[in-house]
Amino acid sequence: MSLELRDRDLGQLLATILETATSQFGRLLLFQLPGVVPLILLQLAFDPAGALDGLKLDAPPEQLFPVLARFYGALLVLAVGTVLVLPIKLAAAALLVEQLVDGRPPDAWACLGGALRLWPRTLLLVVTWNVAATIGIFACVLPGLAIYALFLASPAVVVLERQLPWMAAFQRSRELARGRLLENFVVYLATVYAPALVAAPFLIAASLLPGTAATIVTHLLTLGVETLMLVSYPIVYFHLRTVNEALDVERLTALVDAIGAREAARAAP
Helix, strand or coil, X not given: CCCCCCCCCHHHHXXXXXXXXXHCHHHHXXXXXXXXXXHHHHHHHHCHHHHCCCCCCCCCHHHHHHHHHXXXXXXXXXXXXXXXXXXXXXXXXXXXXXXXXXXXCCCHHHHHHHHHHCHHHHHHXXXXXXHHHHHHHHHCHHHHHHHHHHCCCHHHHHHHCCCCCCCHHHHHHHHHXXXXXXXXXXXXXXXXXXXXXXXXXXXXXXXXXXXHHHHHHHHHHXXXXXXXXXXXXXXXXXXXXXXXXXXXXXXXXXXXXXXXXXXXXXXXX
């Protein structure tokens, strides 16, 4: 499969994201495996739900506080683990979409290798972006969602435009999103929130399984849910560049020039 650069309306953009996630499903799962195993082990080791066993809300503070401290400590460990592995998935998916745009055969292992090399700068962006959005959501939900929509292309920018400092990825994403904020907002809801809502009953059912089985099945279900999210960021990035910067024309011109130069070299005595 190759990914054609052209202007798409919102429906076509969402269809392209779904088609790409479906056709590249196996590779997207592979990108998530290096992170999911450590996360499963962390959750089994710290077990936030188990930390609340025996909790009685009417217990005196000296008994209540240690239990809550263990619970929130376990949640913090899992949150840190999630943040550390997320950049690998995002970077690998961006590199995969770049291969599809270039018409190259998808090479999942090359994408993973490139993602690992780009992990430090991608991590800095992910942490900054999510902290800002979380503060916005706690302050008032809409500002947090607006931050996600405004900087929707930033994970792809920080991976694919490596000549930029990582902080400049936010400004670059904001420039690309100019006039397209509502479209980005709908894409974010459709690729992040909607799959989570669809999967919610299955995740709840999985949580009813005994101990270790519940943890493993929940994480495996999450892998499938996240595939749409992983490809949405780079596809939106290429879409915005096509709409705002005529990237499709630029690449076509470069291809024609390259073909012309090759034919001229062949014709030379």
